[in-house]
Each structure stands twice: as C-alpha cells, then as structure tokens.
Amino acid sequence: MYQACKQIFLALLLFRVFTLQAENEPACFTAFIANPATALLPDYSYAGYKFGVDSIPTTNLPIFDVTKYGAIPNDNLEDFDGVQAAIDAAAAAGGGIVFFPKGRFLMNEMVGRTDGIHIPKPNIILRGSGSGAGGTELFMRNYMLPTDPNQMWSVPSLFHFYYYQSSPVRTKIALNALRGDKQITVDNVSTLKAGDMIEFRMTNPMANNELLSGLTPYPEWTTTINNGITINEKHKISGIQGNIITLSEPININITATYGWNVVYLPLSEGLGVEDIWFHGNFKDKIVHHKDFINDAGWSFIRLERFKDAFIRRLRFTDMNAGIAVVNGYGCSVMHIRFDGNPGHFCVEASGGTYGVLMGFIDDATNSPGFFHGPGPSASSSATVVWRYRGQSRSGFDVHASYPYYSLFDASKSRYVGNGGDAAVCPNHGKDLTYWNQTEIGSSPNIAFWENHVNPPYGNYPKIVKPNIIGWQGNSTFLKSTLGIFENYQQAVTPESLYEAQLTLRLGTLPEWVNAAKKEWYRYLLKKEWTSVLNNGSNDATNYVLNVSASPDRNGFYIFGDCIHAKYSVFNSMGRPLFNGIVTDYLQFVPVSAIQHAVCIIVFEINAKKIIRKLIL
Numbered sequence: 001m002y003q004a005c006k007q008i009f010l011a012l013l014l015f016r017v018f019t020l021q022a023e024n025e026p027a028c029f030t031a032f033i034a035n036p037a038t039a040l041l042p043d044y045s046y047a048g049y050k051f052g053v054d055s056i057p058t059t060n061l062p063i064f065d066v067t068k069y070g071a072i073p074n075d076n077l078e079d080f081d082g083v084q085a086a087i088d089a090a091a092a093a094g095g096g097i098v099f100f101p102k103g104r105f106l107m108n109e110m111v112g113r114t115d116g117i118h119i120p121k122p123n124i125i126l127r128g129s130g131s132g133a134g135g136t137e138l139f140m141r142n143y144m145l146p147t148d149p150n151q152m153w154s155v156p157s158l159f160h161f162y163y164y165q166s167s168p169v170r171t172k173i174a175l176n177a178l179r180g181d182k183q184i185t186v187d188n189v190s191t192l193k194a195g196d197m198i199e200f201r202m203t204n205p206m207a208n209n210e211l212l213s214g215l216t217p218y219p220e221w222t223t224t225i226n227n228g229i230t231i232n233e234k235h236k237i238s239g240i241q242g243n244i245i246t247l248s249e250p251i252n253i254n255i256t257a258t259y260g261w262n263v264v265y266l267p268l269s270e271g272l273g274v275e276d277i278w279f280h281g282n283f284k285d286k287i288v289h290h291k292d293f294i295n296d297a298g299w300s301f302i303r304l305e306r307f308k309d310a311f312i313r314r315l316r317f318t319d320m321n322a323g324i325a326v327v328n329g330y331g332c333s334v335m336h337i338r339f340d341g342n343p344g345h346f347c348v349e350a351s352g353g354t355y356g357v358l359m360g361f362i363d364d365a366t367n368s369p370g371f372f373h374g375p376g377p378s379a380s381s382s383a384t385v386v387w388r389y390r391g392q393s394r395s396g397f398d399v400h401a402s403y404p405y406y407s408l409f410d411a412s413k414s415r416y417v418g419n420g421g422d423a424a425v426c427p428n429h430g431k432d433l434t435y436w437n438q439t440e441i442g443s444s445p446n447i448a449f450w451e452n453h454v455n456p457p458y459g460n461y462p463k464i465v466k467p468n469i470i471g472w473q474g475n476s477t478f479l480k481s482t483l484g485i486f487e488n489y490q491q492a493v494t495p496e497s498l499y500e501a502q503l504t505l506r507l508g509t510l511p512e513w514v515n516a517a518k519k520e521w522y523r524y525l526l527k528k529e530w531t532s533v534l535n536n537g538s539n540d541a542t543n544y545v546l547n548v549s550a551s552p553d554r555n556g557f558y559i560f561g562d563c564i565h566a567k568y569s570v571f572n573s574m575g576r577p578l579f580n581g582i583v584t585d586y587l588q589f590v591p592v593s594a595i596q597h598a599v600c601i602i603v604f605e606i607n608a609k610k611i612i613r614k615l616i617l
Contacts, residue, residue, distance in 0.1 A: 025494050026470050026487040033505065037180055040485055041468065042432050044408040045502035046249045047385040048358030049311045049333040052503045055513035056311045056333060058533055059125050059273065062096040064089050066105070073103025073136075080107055084117050087124060095123025095271060100136040102129040107158060108140040114147060116156040120163060123271035131278045131316040131338070132529025139280045140320075143298030152290065155297035157325065158279070163269035163306040173200065173261035174243065179254050179406075179432075182247045186263055189240050196237045197308060197330065199266045199353065200251075204228040204259045211253070211405060211430040213465050218453055223424040229403045232353025232380045234266060234330040236308075249356070252382040252406040252432070268308040268330060275313050276532045281320035283342055289372055296345050297322045304329065305352070311335070314520075314530035321345045328352035333360065334375075336520055336530050340365045347371050349400065351379035358499075360387040361521045364414075370395030373418050377404035377429070387499050388412055388521065393441050399462055405430035411497040413439040416447070416476055419462035427463035434485075435467060436498040440474025448479040470498075515564075522560055522587060548602055548613045556591040557600075557615055559583055566606045573599040592617065 032039040049056050064086045067073070071082030083098070083105070090096035128136030138158070146154040170192055175185040184200075192198065205228030208217065217224050236248040245263075255261055281299030288295050300322035304310055307329040314336045317323045321344035326332050332350075334357065339347050343366035350357040359375045370392025377384035378400030384407040386397055391414025399407075401421020407429065416438070419428045449464040468485035469478065471493035480486060487493070495501035504510045524530055526547060546561035559568070569580040570592065578600070581590065592600070604611040 024488065024491065028468070028470060028485045028487060029493070029495070029498070029501070032502075036505075042252075042406060042408075042434065043180065043250065043502055043506070044383065044385050044406075044410075044434070044499055045506045047356045047383050047408075047499065048360075049331060050309055051249060051331055051356060052358075052511060053507065055511065055516070056273075056313060056335075059097060059271075061123060061125065062090070062093060063099050064093075064096045065099045065101065067101060071100075071105055073101060073105050077106065078109040079105040080110070080117070083107070087117060087119055090124055091119070091121035095121070097125045097127050100126070100128040100138070100277065102135060104137045104139055106141065107138050108142050108144065111142050112145055113142070114145045114156065116144065116158045116160050119159060119161040119272075122163070122269040124161070125271075125273040125275070126159065126277065127275050127533065128277035129534055130276050130530075130532035131314055132527075132532075135276065135278060135532060137278045137280050139282075140299055141282050143283070143294055144300070146293045146297075152293040152296045155293050155300055155322075157300040157303035157322070159274070159302050161269065161272050161304045161307060161310075163267070165267040165306075167199070167264050167266050169262045170198070170265045171263045173255055173257050173263060176257050177251055177255040179252060180250045182250055184245050184247070184251070184255070184263075185243055186245060187243070189243055189245065192237060192240065192245065192263075192265070194237050194239050197266045197268050198235055198237060198245075199264045200231065200233045200235070200255070200261050201264055202259055202261045203230040207231070207256065207259045210256065211403060211465070212427065213431050215450055215465060218426070218463070220423045221426045223422075224426060229430070230380055231403065232328075233382060234353060234355040236330070252355070268306055270308050270310070272304065272307050272310040273312065274302060274315065275311070276315075276530070276534070278316040278318070279320065279323075280318045281344075283319045283321055283344055285342075287321075287342075287344055287372055289345070295321065299344070300325075303327060304332070307332065312337070314532070316340065316529070317347070319344075323347045324349070326350050326354055326357050329354045329357075331356045333358045334362070335360045335517060336524065337362045338365055338524070338530070339363065339371065341367070343367055343369070343371045343395070345371070346373035346398065347395070348375040349373070349398070350377045350381040350384045350404075351400075351402070353380040353382075354384075355381070356383040357381070358385050358387060359389065360385075360517060361389075361524075362386075363390045363524070364392050364395045366392070366395075369393040373398040373400070373420055374414060376400060376418070377407050378402050378421060380404065382406040384408070385410060385499050386412060387497065389414060391415060391441070394418075399429035399433070399464060401425050401428050403430055406432040407434070408499060409433075409435050409438060410499045411437045413441065415441050416444065416474070417462055417464075427465060429462070429464045429467075431465045433464055433467040434498070435469045435472060437471040437492055437496055438469075438473065440472070440476060443475035446477050446479055449482040451479060451482060526561070546604060546611055546613070548615050550615060550617050551589065554617050555593045556589055557617065558587060558589055560587045563604060563606055566604045568605075569603045571601040571603070573601070575601070
C-alpha cells in the first residue's frame with residue numbers, strides 16, 4: 001500500500017499541484033493589484049465559458065437518444081447515419097441533448113468518406129455516458145479523405161459544429177483605443193444594439209509595429225511584410241450611448257483608427273457542448289509531420305466553429321491525429337481532456353480570431369514523446385489561457401503563427417514551447433504572451449525569441465514578441481533582450497495560478513467551479529478517468545476518492561481526494577490519539593514531524609461515516 005501511495009504522490013508532485021510555495025509575489029503582480037489599467041501584466045481573466053462568471057451548466061434540454069434513430073451500440077454495424085439523424089431531429093426541435101448510451105458505436109466503417117457529421121444549429125449538446133471504462137466509445141476505424149487533395153488540412157472532422165450566417169460590415173472605428181479599454185467610438189451605430197456580437201477586423205502592414213512591438217519581420221514572412229497583420233477580435237456590445245459602444249470585455253490590442261478597422265456584425269451559435277465521450281481513432285503509425293493528410297488530420301474529431309459560450313469537457317481521445325479545433329468563436333471552456341495511445345499531430349487549438357478559450361486540465365498521456373503540437377492559439381486568436389496543462393518532452397504549448405496574441409500559459413508542466421504555422425504569416429506569436437509558474441521538461445540553452453535567425457523561417461527557436469516569463473522552474477536559459485517581464489527565474493511565485501488570481505480580483509471571489517475543476521483533476525490523477533455527468537454529486541462516503549501519502553522527507557503526509565470539510569483524527573499503532581484537524585483543500589499537507597518513522601492510523605468522518613487509512617511514516 002505504501003508503494004502505491006508513493007507512486008500516486010510522485011505523480012502529483014510532477015504536476016506541482018501541491019508545491020509548497022513561500023510567499024513570493026512578483027513585482028509585476030503587485031503592480032497589477034495596485035492598478036490593472038497601468039500594469040504591464042495583462043488581465044487574462046476573460047477566458048472560458050461565460051468568462052468564468054458562471055459554471056458550465058448541466059443542461060436539461062429534451063433528450064434525443066441515438067438508439068432511437070438507428071445508432072445501436074455493440075452490434076458491429078455502422079452508426080454514422082443514426083447519429084446524424086438524432087442530431088437532425090434535435091436541431092429540428094429547436095435544440096436538445098443528443099445522448100449516447102454506454103457501449104461502442106462504429107462511426108466510420110466506410111473507406112473513402114469525405115464528410116463528417118454536420119451540426120449547423122444552436123442548442124445541441126453531445127452527451128455520452130462517460131469517457132472511461134464502461135462508458136461511451138465512438139470508434140473511427142478508417143480515416144477520412146481531404147475535401148481538397150492538394151490541402152492536407154482539409155480533412156473533415158467527425159463532428160463539425162458551424163453557423164454560416166452573413167457578417168456585414170456595419171461601421172468603422174473612428175477614434176483610437178488602448179489595450180484594456182472597454183469602449184470604442186465608431187462612425188455610426190444605427191444598425192447595432194446592445195447584445196449584438198461584433199468583430200473588429202483589420203489587415204494593414206502599417207499595423208505590424210503594434211503586434212510586433214517594433215521588431216523587424218524576417219524576409220521569409222512575406223504575407224506579414226506585404227499585406228500586414230490580420231486581426232479579427234470578437235466582442236459583445238453591452239451598451240451604446242451616442243457613437244460610443246461599451247463592450248462586455250476588454251480590447252486585447254491597441255487600436256489606431258487610421259489603420260482602417262471595420263466593425264462587423266457577427267451572429268454566433270450558442271448552447272453548444274460535448275461531454276463524457278471517448279473518441280477512439282485508429283492511427284497506429286509513428287507520426288511524420290506533414291508527410292501526408294493521414295499523418296496530419298486523417299482521424300480528426302471535433303471542430304467547433306462560429307460559436308459563443310460553448311463547452312467541451314471530460315473527454316478521452318485515443319490514437320488520433322487532430323483532437324479539438326475551436327474556430328472563430330467567443331468564450332469557450334475546453335476542460336478535463338485526456339489524450340492517450342499513439343501521439344498525433346495536434347490536441348487542442350484556438351484559431352480564427354477566437355476570443356477567450358480556456359484550455360484547462362489537459363493531460364497528454366500519449367506514448368512518449370507526446371503530441372507534435374500541444375494546446376495553444378493561432379490565427380489572430382487572443383485571450384487564450386492554457387491552465388494547469390500536463391504535457392511531455394515534445395508536446396509543449398503551441399504557438400502557431402497567423403498572428404495570435406495576448407495568451408497565458410499558466411501553472412503547467414511541459415516542454416517550454418512548440419511552434420508551427422506557415423512561414424509567410426509569422427511570427428509564431430505576437431505581443432502579450434505570459435508564462436506563469438511554468439515547470440519545464442528538458443532544457444534549452446540561450447533561448448532567443450527573436451535573434452539568432454540561423455534556420456529560417458523560425459530561426460533556432462520560435463519567434464515570439466517579448467514574452468513575459470515569471471516563476472520559470474527549469475534549466476533553460478534566455479537571451480534577456482528578447483524578453484518582456486522576467487522575474488523569479490527558477491523560483492515558484494505566488495499566486496500559483498495567475499488566471500485564478502485575476503479571476504478572483506475581477507469577480508471579488510474565486511468561483512466555486514474553479515475548486516470543483518481542481519477536485520475533478522485530483523480524482524482523475526487517482527482513477528485515470530473523468531467522472532461522468534451521470535454520476536456527479538454522490539454523497540455516499542464509500543464513493544469518496546480519499547488517499548494519504550507520506551511526504552518524501554517523512555515529516556508529514558498529504559491528504560488528497562474529494563473530502564473537503566471532513567474531520568480527521570490521527571492515532572498511533574496502539575490506538576492512542578495524537579491530534580485531529582479538518583480537511584480544507586482537495587490536497588492538503590499535514591506536518592507530523594514528532595512521530596517520524598512510525599505507523600499512523602487516520603480516521604476520517606464524512607457524512608456520519610468513518611473511513612480509515614493506514615500510513616507508514
């Protein structure tokens with residue numbers, strides 16, 4: 001038992017979820033608390049479903065059981081058409097939960113399929129019966145073919161959410177605005193109203209200095225040089241007075257009106273989600289990047305496009321090339337995602353000018369060295385937050401060119417960065433990227449995020465505009481002239497998570513869903529699968545995940561599990577009471593240095609029931 005607890009303890013240690021930090025607040029965060037408007041550190045709290053204000057709901061829409069439409073699990077027959085029929089029925093009814101019972105559904109037995117399942121209407125939730133053992137498995141035996149043989153990336157996803165509505169230009173921005181502002185002045189507001197979704201669009205080489213902070217593009221970046229950067233930043237109108245539009249969330253880049261910013265009306269689909277499903281591909285080859293469409297995208301699963309306030313949670317992906325693409329949207333949580341089996345091309349990507357994607361508690365558990373591209377932003381996306389990610393030696397955060405900006409990599413463990421994208425639209429990432437409490441796998445010498453352009457188009461390292469590095473825990477070294485804020489090198493900082501701290505400052509309290517998300521992560525680390533929405537909320541003490549493990553130096557023990565507020569009492573091997581306490585967190589250290597190298601009995605009281613654990617110190 002001791003060895004099993006020790007292994008669990010070490011797994012948690014690797015992710016740093018229980019790092020004991022000294023009070024070590026960096027100066028940039030102190031300045032942010034004093035005045036966010038003037039601080040150099042950006043505010044990354046506007047990310048996720050409803051931007052963190054509300055928890056993801058357990059939606060109670062009408063149920064459309066796929067078995068009623070011809071998709072029968074475990075019968076060895078193709079289920080593609082039955083699933084599409086269930087989705088069509090839900091869409092025709094104005095929305096619904098497309099429900100998959102337990103069992104294996106065969107989603108692509110056909111060779112040569114060139115199209116996936118279409119979801120063009122709002123208020124559609126795909127819900128399975130769990131992504132772990134005994135849950136819902138959607139198995140793709142065969143890969144799909146690209147819609148254009150000359151474009152490897154044109155392979156369709158198995159599930160494609162989209163909302164193709166017209167997006168007319170309604171007005172132009174008339175006056176300059178700064179990053180962090182929530183108001184813009186426009187030429188005309190007659191065709192806009194509160195509640196509308198809009199997008200600020202601009203492509204102009206004169207704007208390059210803004211995204212690049214005055215740095216010089218390299219010759220291979222031909223589109224950037226000739227056409228200029230492209231920005232597609234999405235916002236919701238909260239009010240209009242005169243020609244001044246008030247936004248629900250801050251602008252993420254400085255706006256110079258003379259660059260020609262259009263304000264586009266952008267209708268988006270809402271009420272979309274995917275939860276509690278195992279997506280199982282059949283990619284068995286060792287990935288060769290850009291070898292062919294099979295390696296890049298043959299088994300692709302979810303594309304969520306033209307949306308607002310969506311969620312994707314508690315999913316497992318196995319033996320696939322492309323996992324989750326969130327495109328051209330606004331406010332989305334991608335939470336509690338496991339990737340395992342054979343590593344593929346990319347796991348989670350935000351693109352198409354998407355604003356505010358929270359990629360939280362994503363675990364690359366594929367075979368070493370992990371995915372080619374880890375989670376991250378591309379294509380003008382901003383306010384992307386990768387939060388408490390666990391990657392591998394290859395699957396670092398991905399910065400994928402086409403002008404992403406304003407991103408946070410927060411309280412995570414992985415390789416320092418991944419990169420990619422077309423050289424013509426470099427850099428890999430624009431301004432306002434922050435690493436916060438990054439625990440590094442491996443190391444690299446003298447990382448220069450702009451200089452040392454030895455191997456075009458990216459040089460020796462990805463091209464990132466003056467990233468902020470705070471609380472870096474690893475042995476890589478940096479050319480400091482290529483950095484922005486650089487504080488507490490090789491030293492963890494407080495707060496542990498910048499996203500959580502800034503969300504707390506904005507809302508006045510840390511939302512309960514954050515603690516619930518941590519609780520789910522700890523359960524996952526112990527069980528290796530996510531808790532299904534179908535069995536959440538059990539109060540039976542026998543179902544509690546509750547473990548104890550000695551600390552490495554034997555001066556205490558850790559309690560980890562979903563037992564907050566439980567009372568505990570510690571006894572020696574003879575039954576003599578030593579001390580007692582109350583569990584206050586999902587992971588808690590209890591010092592017991594006075595009884596080193598002894599057997600302890602720990603009794604927990606949960607809902608009038610007792611749970612006993614034995615511990616050797």
